[in-house]
Amino acid sequence: MAHRWGSRIAAVIAAAVLAGGCAQVSADDPAATAVSESHAAVATMALAVRLSLDGRATNQSTQVVIDDSVETVADAQQSLMTSSGTDPARLQLAETVIGPVLTEGRRIADRGPDNLSAADLQRLQQLEQELADALEELGG
């Protein structure tokens, strides 16, 4: 009896793993994932820059948020380069939108929180919108 229950539990776990594996594969789109992660990173940067411009954040914390976000975008771009078996058109779209985000993020990080301006915030919000549009196009 105990043996039969053990087998049933093992079968349920195996089925769950298999079902989850399938779900994971269908959801595992490197292009959409990279764009989604970059979108979250740019939204974070935009929030940090706005808080800094409003005088609600310290330079230290703003710098850390921006550095972390740039690292996230760099990782997302790196994962695109190493991904295989993805539709080249989708990868191309993702690379096109993520590249400028990384450039802008690094520029802001290098200049430091003291030199942030409303134009930086506007540019980040524009990039955030471009990433959102790309994500929609990718069906993410």
Add this chain to the structure above:
Amino acid sequence: MTRIFAVALGILTAIGGFLDIGDMVTNAVVGSRFGLSLAWVVVVGVGGICVFAHMAGKVAAVSGRATFEVIRERLGPRLAVANLGASFAINLLTLTAEVGGVALALQLASSVHYLAWVPLAALAVWFVIWRVRFQLMENVTGLVGLLLIGFAVAFFLLGPDWNELGRQVMQVLPSSESPFTYWFYAVALFGAALTPYEVFFFSSGAVEEGWTTKDLAESRANVLVGFPLGGILSIAIAGCAAIVLLPAGIEVTTLSQVVLPVQEAGGRLLLAVAILGIVAATFGAALETTLSAGYTLAQFFGWTWGKFRAPAAAARFHVTMAICLIIGLGVLATGADPIMVTEISVVFSAAALPLTYLPILIVANDPDYMGSHVNGRWLNAIGQVYLAVILVVSVAAIPLLVITGVGQ
């Protein structure tokens, strides 16, 4: 008067000491992705830690011995070694995450890279364990950790839309997330609330402080008032993320994102309060996990242990802790992301929960150890219901970790 002060101090330190890096990160991640739809897990988890910490404290106060000593004697070395193996490994992972958490919090305050802070944080943990008295250590970190109340203040200052938060609380599964991810984070939150080191530290701490049956009321107050209030701070962290980060499409992946809602609500002053609270909470938890590493091993092997003894009189206990700190330092020095270490530690913690909590339930039911303080019918019934939940969580933890790719 002294008694009232002692109880109040105990409750305050229990609140401040309740949260660690696992609670903070997991609640912020969950709030930014699921809103408050998983708040019920925190409530269930806090109930669980109250039940089992109360039992562990009672065992220590009545028998004058810590949980691990009694487990080995009562259940024999074979079951005790399974308990030790799982608890020790997870504790080491948690210790690594806590030291990483201290370093990340100091990075937020200074913008100096966290890897530069890791050795200093580990050294400070070792120094405090070596030199500072147990009660002073516990009270200072617990009381400064209370500054995490900054998250609760931020939550109210943000002017939450109560209808929306109420809708989130009632929502079983947000449409944007898969059921697997939802249940993965439910397991992670449960694991974060019931991390095994908490009961080992609680029961060993009772021995360090020389509790007797006269202290049972104080112990009960610490657990039944302090822990639930700590749980409210957990929900406040999730709530802050749900109000600010979720609508902005920001999924928390770093500690720096966790404090953004605090800045939005209360500016630099509240940010400073929150960072100080995070440093104290993670530093306190790093002390507790390091001590728990020494406690578990020393109590299993029957070595002399305890901070109430001079280090030379408990040499193996102190050497164990120093080695564990060096291992944690080594893991972090490889560049392992402390947040990822935290997420993995809470899930593995959930997987190993029965090995920690079943022996406590057995010992708390043994009249040979507990005499007239053996578990009553109601406490037993609640303990058994929780044990059933713990078993389900334990079975589901690793498959969910694999299926979701650590909650992706």
